[in-house]
Amino acid sequence: MSYSAPDAPSRDVTPRVYSSHDPPAALREAYERDGFVILTDIFSNSSMNAKKEDAQEDLMNQLRVAAEDTVTLTRKGEWPYRRVVGKQFPPFNIDSKDYWGVQHLLHPSCPHSDLFAEFYASSPLLDVSAILIGLDPSEEGVRKMQLELFNLLINPTTHYFALSWHRDDIRPEISIDDERKALRTPTHGIQWNAALYDDDCLFVVPGTHRRIRTHEEKQANHAKAPEAKKCAEGYGGAGEELDVACSADPPTTLRVKLKAGEAVFYSQRILHRASYLPTKQRATLHGCYGCTGEEHSAAASERARNVLQHGVEWMRDEAFGAGLPPRLQPMWRNLINMERQNAGKSLGYSLEG
Numbered sequence: 127m128s129y130s131a132p133d134a135p136s137r138d139v140t141p142r143v144y145s146s147h148d149p150p151a152a153l154r155e156a157y158e159r160d161g162f163v164i165l166t167d168i169f170s171n172s173s174m175n176a177k178k179e180d181a182q183e184d185l186m187n188q189l190r191v192a193a194e195d196t197v198t199l200t201r202k203g204e205w206p207y208r209r210v211v212g213k214q215f216p217p218f219n220i221d222s223k224d225y226w227g228v229q230h231l232l233h234p235s236c237p238h239s240d241l242f243a244e245f246y247a248s249s250p251l252l253d254v255s256a257i258l259i260g261l262d263p264s265e266e267g268v269r270k271m272q273l274e275l276f277n278l279l280i281n282p283t284t285h286y287f288a289l290s291w292h293r294d295d296i297r298p299e300i301s302i303d304d305e306r307k308a309l310r311t312p313t314h315g316i317q318w319n320a321a322l323y324d325d326d327c328l329f330v331v332p333g334t335h336r337r338i339r340t341h342e343e344k345q346a347n348h349a350k351a352p353e354a355k356k357c358a359e360g361y362g363g364a365g366e367e368l369d370v371a372c373s374a375d376p377p378t379t380l381r382v383k384l385k386a387g388e389a390v391f392y393s394q395r396i397l398h399r400a401s402y403l404p405t406k407q408r409a410t411l412h413g414c415y416g417c418t419g420e421e422h423s424a425a426a427s428e429r430a431r432n433v434l435q436h437g438v439e440w441m442r443d444e445a446f447g448a449g450l451p452p453r454l455q456p457m458w459r460n461l462i463n464m465e466r467q468n469a470g471k472s473l474g475y476s477l478e479g
């Protein structure tokens with residue numbers, strides 16, 4: 127039996143950009159239909175800024191400085207939690223001395239963890255996430271959410287590097303019957319990329335978070351990413367570029383082009399890949415939240431694997447929980463609950479590579 131993709135935009139189509147003032151039903155409809163939605167005003171939190179009219183620019187500038195410091199620490203080899211060129215998925219247990227991500231911005235030893243925590247707790251980021259998860263964006267809805275991961279995606283400096291097509295919680299080799307079953311299981315979470323600089327590293331196939339893959343999508347999902355390619359240091363150089371139009375791209379591939387200040391919220395289940403150039407600066411905040419689902423269900427175990435595989439034992443510390451902004455404290459307790467439910471289990475990793 128073969129499956130064909132419904133009509134969906136191609137790589138050069140520009141998707142509609144929403145704002146947090148759009149009706150929640152419109153945001154949810156776009157997210158449920160396409161598996162992603164782009165918002166323009168996620169850095170507009172006025173309570174984190176002095177003057178409302180330049181709220182977005184103020185907050186972004188503060189976060190850019192914090193990101194730059196954290197990236198410097200990582201590139202000097204002084205931050206142990208990082209995503210390493212040569213490894214797509216956790217554990218990041220090799221060290222090529224070049225990095226495509228900084229993990230655990232909320233860790234108390236991160237020099238700017240307070241600012242990062244404030245942003246992770248802020249409106250409209252958290253409220254929009256609640257809406258897309260299917261919760262009420264009131265404080266009561268937010269209390270059902272789960273604190274999870276908060277990372278930074280950066281450009282490598284001495285390699286061209288790419289991630290293969292993947293869904294975060296469904297392995298490529300899954301049978302059609304199991305894929306159908308997996309698609310009926312809720313993801314219990316939401317992921318987002320919030321760009322501090324223009325960012326076009328992410329590619330998605332709209333709609334694949336909720337349907338069986340077509341033949342081409344399955345081929346893409348099985349295809350290996352190109353090998354990391356070494357180059358001279360420094361962005362802005364005229365170096366040769368990795369071909370970002372990967373030959374495995376399914377026909378309805380869409381390149382997500384974010385302007386600085388925009389954020390894409392996406393399902394971790396959407397088929398997606400990424401391509402990183404040392405020639406283009408990237409500092410994109412990358413986080414996720416969960417929500418409390420039925421305990422001990424298949425969905426709960428998958429969510430737990432997705433989060434716990436990144437090594438969040440340090441979050442158990444009561445002092446860490448107590449130091450978080452008040453809005454995050456019930457969310458932290460939900461995370462700790464999930465961790466306890468899975469204590470002693472060997473959950474392994476969602477993907478290999």
Ligand SMILES: O=C(O)CCC(=O)C(=O)O
Binds near residue numbers: 279289327328398399
């Ligand atoms: O770099 C990106 O935007 C995507 C990262 C990604 O696919 C992942 O963390 O699984």
